[in-house]
Amino acid sequence: MRARFGIVAAILAAIATPAAAAEKASVGALAFVSSAPIFIAKEKGYFERQGLDVEVKFFQAAQPIAVAVASGDVDFGITGLTGGFFNLAAKGALKMVAAQSREEPGFNFVGYLVTPKAYEAGFKTVKDYPGKTVGITTVGSTFHYNIGMLADKYGFKLSDVSLKPLQTVPNMVAAMKGGQVDSILLPANQALGLERDGAGKIIGWVHEHTPWQLGALFTSTSNTTAKRSTVQKFVDAYVMACADYAAAFHDRDASGKRVFGPKADALIPILQKYVKPEPNADQVKASVSFIDPQGRLMVRDLYNQVAWYKAQGMVDASADAKTMMDLGFLKQHLDLPN
Amino acid sequence: MQLIARAVGHRYGALEVLAGIDIEVREGETLALIGPSGCGKSTLLGILGGMIEASAGSVELRGVPPAGCLNPLTYVFQDFALLPWRSVADNVALGLEHHAIGRRERKERIEAVLALTGLGDFADAYPRQLSGGMRQRVGIARAIAVRPAVLLMDEPLSALDAQTRELLQEELTAIWARERTTTVYVTHNLTEALHLADRVAVLSRRPGRLKQILEVPIPREERASPAHAPMLAQLHAALWDQIRVEAAAADREVADAG
Amino acid sequence: MPAEKQPVPFRGAGFDPTPRRFASWIAFAGILLAWQAASSTGLLPELFMPSPDAVLSALARMSASGELWLHLGTSIRRIVLGFLLGAFAGLLLGLAMGIFSMARAVGLPIVSALFPIPKIALLPLLILWFGIGETSKVATIALGVFFPTAVAAKTAVDGVARNLIRMAQSFGTPASAIVWKIVLPGALPGILGGLRIAASIALILVTAAEMIGAEYGVGALVLGAGNLMQTDKLVAGVVLLSLMGLAVSFGIGLLERRLLRWR
Incomplete structure (x- = not known):
């Protein structure tokens, strides 16, 4: 009896430990091209090399990802x-621990689109926004911030622009086609x-007017203390992928x-594997945004964003941008405030 | 007024419920209609008042309507049929509302019939606040307020308890003594029929035919007197003999059908 | 049996609901206190659920800035307009279906087929037809109110005792007066019951209607606060919605007591 137990235990142990046990970690992402460094790091084995077994969990919207990270x-x-x-x-x-996309001069990412009718009527530059109706996804979205x-x-009042929250991008497109908004x-x-x-x-691109740090890689505050080495490994793998991405797409x-x-x-097939709905090569090329080759955040810009949201009453007045980032996982970031 | 039915027959689809009814309701009399369950008494009453269309035969009114008659053929219902959202006075008013009478006369008539039926203090009460007996008093008041030529009463007391029934029988007797309204009174209660009617018409089981018409040879006001008890008992026995055979047969038919 | 005395115990206690006037208030206060205590002690982190005092202060802030009244006013206008339109049209159709055989034959299958469709699913269509302005929002609410009102009115008319109608006919009451004096008052309890449900649906739909293109309104407030993860504002908006629900329920209760005194 005892002997048989020993055999079973040995077999189980052999199955459970194929190599020095890889540490498990999970990352929430949208199935968009902008999540590319995660896909690259996973496919090229950068996470594995750091001893991480990373599972990518896909979400339908950005908000639930932040909630899922906050709740662990x-x-x-x-x-x-x-x-x-x-x-x-x-x-x-x-x-926030590292950068995702940013609006960088020379790299088209988000554009201002107006209806042909509004264009004919003289809506030709971004300075013409006052008095117009604009479809956005939600209050406090990146479109709202743009x-x-x-x-x-350009010194106009935001309240002079009529912003219509329409929840989804397809709704925005439908509202523009139906002429219910002048621009999206x-x-x-x-x-x-x-x-x-x-x-x-298209009357212009965001990077032409207001370059900014669009997205970030982030983790929970407790991870930055309790699992600091895991975060470090993850960020290291992520930055390697960012470098690959930049070398491939920034020329x-x-x-x-x-x-x-x-x-x-060489990288496009990796993106096609993860991005939904699967894009063709041209669509990938039209979608690849600028991502800092070293994953560095534009720190001062993040401070500006928080200040803007606070001024709009959308973020609590007590919020402090400084506490929202841990800059210690990279050697340096960009544009640090004093 | 007289109410005359000639060769009245009725069928619900294939089911024949009444056949060849010839009946004359005399001016000022109370005619009771009795018969076993399902013999078509209520259907006949509906036909007499124009609420059910007869399959055969005809019904006519003859004579001069009483003074102030607004609705010659007026019913009193077994289930009272009071509007729960109207007060007693307003329920009585319903029958007066679509006729050319002045506001004042309407008010006077209502007060008069409420007094006659002992409802004077309940004019503003709602039906739910009244006992069954009081509710049927409202039904009777509503009917006599229109001064009908013929009163058609469909088992008016059968939903009431025995004591209330006795009381209302007495009141009906008193009202008839005053108003002398021609009345057709459907009941399955022989005692009630003998107590209230001048004549009792007996219907056979389905399809209902007129079997017999029996005169009650005692003035209505005297029927409560013990002196007439033996005679009433005799009449009761005679009627019961007629009905019993029919009722037993009808009961078996129903049982067979079930 | 031996000549022993056996007392007869009372066995008929319980299963007899009696009104307890203050129980609901005490329970409500108890829940609030427990919630506040859990928040204050950190048992319930602010991240997951705002404390009652945070919700209250969010309400106070919005009230002071006037934002609250703008949201409330906008929503109430949409609800009232949509409710009146939907209820009026629903009543007309429901009564017609209850009274006229032809209207019933034509209307009932259509109403039965359209009633179960979630009106939120029709929102994109309504936006195509009516745009993203007030019209589509009012139409969404009106549509949601229309069907339950129509069905309730039809059922209520069906439920009017036939013997009362026959009685009125036997007194020579004309058909139009029978509708006014017998059918409508007889159907009123059922109609009011239907309106009570319809009003709750209007409240539910205002949130959905304000998803698209609404800058103001309690629904827009709740959604916006959700998007911004402002949980205190979100719960404050939910409190407003439930207060509106209570107000509607109270109003219809008042109407019932007034119109149905005879019951």
């Missing part, structure tokens, strides 16, 4: 930054598609036009 259901999250994110972070639950930045930069903001791939179909005119020719070489072609 997933270890990491990677999304765009919204008022909701900052409110959760302000309660001390979340810490218009807010325009208002600050859309990622390049969709914006170019609508312009090609004659459903809208531009002498005229400033983006070009895609063999490195891009």
Whole structure:
């Protein structure tokens, strides 16, 4: 009897430990091209090399990812930054540790799209926004912030723009096609598609007017203390993937036009495997945003974002941007405030 | 007024419920209609008042309507049929509302019939606040307020308890003594019929035919007197003999059908 | 039996609901106190559920800034307008279906087929037809109110005792007066019951209607607060919705007591 137990235990042990047990970690992401470094790090084995067994959990919207990280259901999250994110972070639950996409001059990401009718009627530049109706997803979304930045930069009142929360991007597109809004903001791939179909005119790109840090990799505050080495390993793998991504997708020719070489072609199948609905190579090329090659956050910009949301009353007045990030996992970040 | 039915027959689909009824209700009399369950008494009453369309035969009114008659053929219902959202006075008013009488006369008539039926103090009460007996008093008041030519009463006391029934029988006797309204009175209660009616018409089991019409040869006011008890008992026995055969047969039919 | 004395015990206690006037208030206060205590001691982290005093202060802040009244006023206008439109049309159709055989034959299958469709599913269509302005929001509420009102009115008319109608006919009451004096008052309890349900549906739908293109309104407040993870504002909005529900329930109760005194 005792002997048989010993055999079973030995077999179980052999199954359970194929190699030096990989540490499990999970990351919540959207099935978008902007989550690319996660997909690359996983497919190229960067996580594995750090001794991490990373599971990618897909979400339908950005908000639940932040909630899932705050509640400990997933270890990491990677999304765009919204008022909701900052409110959760302000309660001390979340810490940004590395950068995701940013609006970088020369790299088309989100564009301002107006209806042909509004365009004909003289809505030709972003300075014409006052008095217009604009479809956004939700209050406190990145689209909302983009218009807010325009208002600050060009000195018009945000309240002069009628913002219509429509919940989803398909609703926004429908409202624009139906002429119920004058303008919407859309990622390049969709914006170019609508312009090609004659459903809208692109009057500019966000990076031309207001470059900013669009998204971040974040984890829970408790992870940054209790599992600091795990976070470090994750960030290290993530940054390696960022470097690959930048090398593949950031090339531009002498005229400033983006070009895609063999490195891009090598990464595109990885993105196609994860992104839903599966894009073709051209769609990937139209969608790849700028991601800092070293994963560095534009810190001062994050402070500005929190200040803006606070000024709008969308983020609690007691919120402090400083407490929402842990900058210790990278050697350096960008544009640190004094 | 007289109410005359000729060769009245009725069927519900294939089911024949009344056949060849010839009946004359005389001016000022109370005619009781009795018969076994399901013999079509209530159907006949409905036909007499124009609420059910006869399959055969005809019904006519003859004579001069009483003064102030607003609704010649007026019913009193077994289930009272009072509007629960109207007060006693307003329930009585219903029958007066769509006729050319002045506000003042309407008020006077209501007060008069309420006094006659002992409802004077309950004019503003709602039906739910009244006992069954009081409710049927409202039904009777509503009917006599329109000064009907013929009063059609469909088992008016059968939903009441025995004591209330006796009381109301006495009151009906008193009212009839005053108003002399021609009345057809459907009941399954032989004692009630003998107590209230001038004549008792007996219907056979389904399809109902007129079997017999029996005169009650005692003035109505005297029927409570013990002196007439033997005679009433005799009449009761005679009626029961008629009905019993029919009722037993009808009961078996129902049982067979079930 | 031996000549022993056996007392007869009382066995008929219980199963006899009697009104307890203050029990509900005490229970409500108890829950609030427990909630506040759990929040204050940190047992219930602010991250997951705001404390009652945070909710109260959110309400106070919004009230002071006027935001609260803007949200409330906007929603109440939409609810009242949508409710009146839907209830009026529903009553007309329901009564017609109850009274006229033709209206019933045509209307009933259509109403039965459309009633169970969640009106929220129709929102995109309503937006295509009526745009993202007030019309589509009022239409969503009106549509949600229309069907239960129509069905309740039809059922209520069906439930009016036939003997009362026959009685009125036997007194020579004209058909139109029978509708006014017998059918409508007889159907009133059922109709009011239907309106009570319809009013709750209107409250539920205002949140859905305000999902699309609404800057103000209690529904927009709740959704916006949810998007911004402002849980104190979110719970404050939910409190407003439930207060509106209580107010509607109270109002209909008042109407019932007034119109149905005879019951």
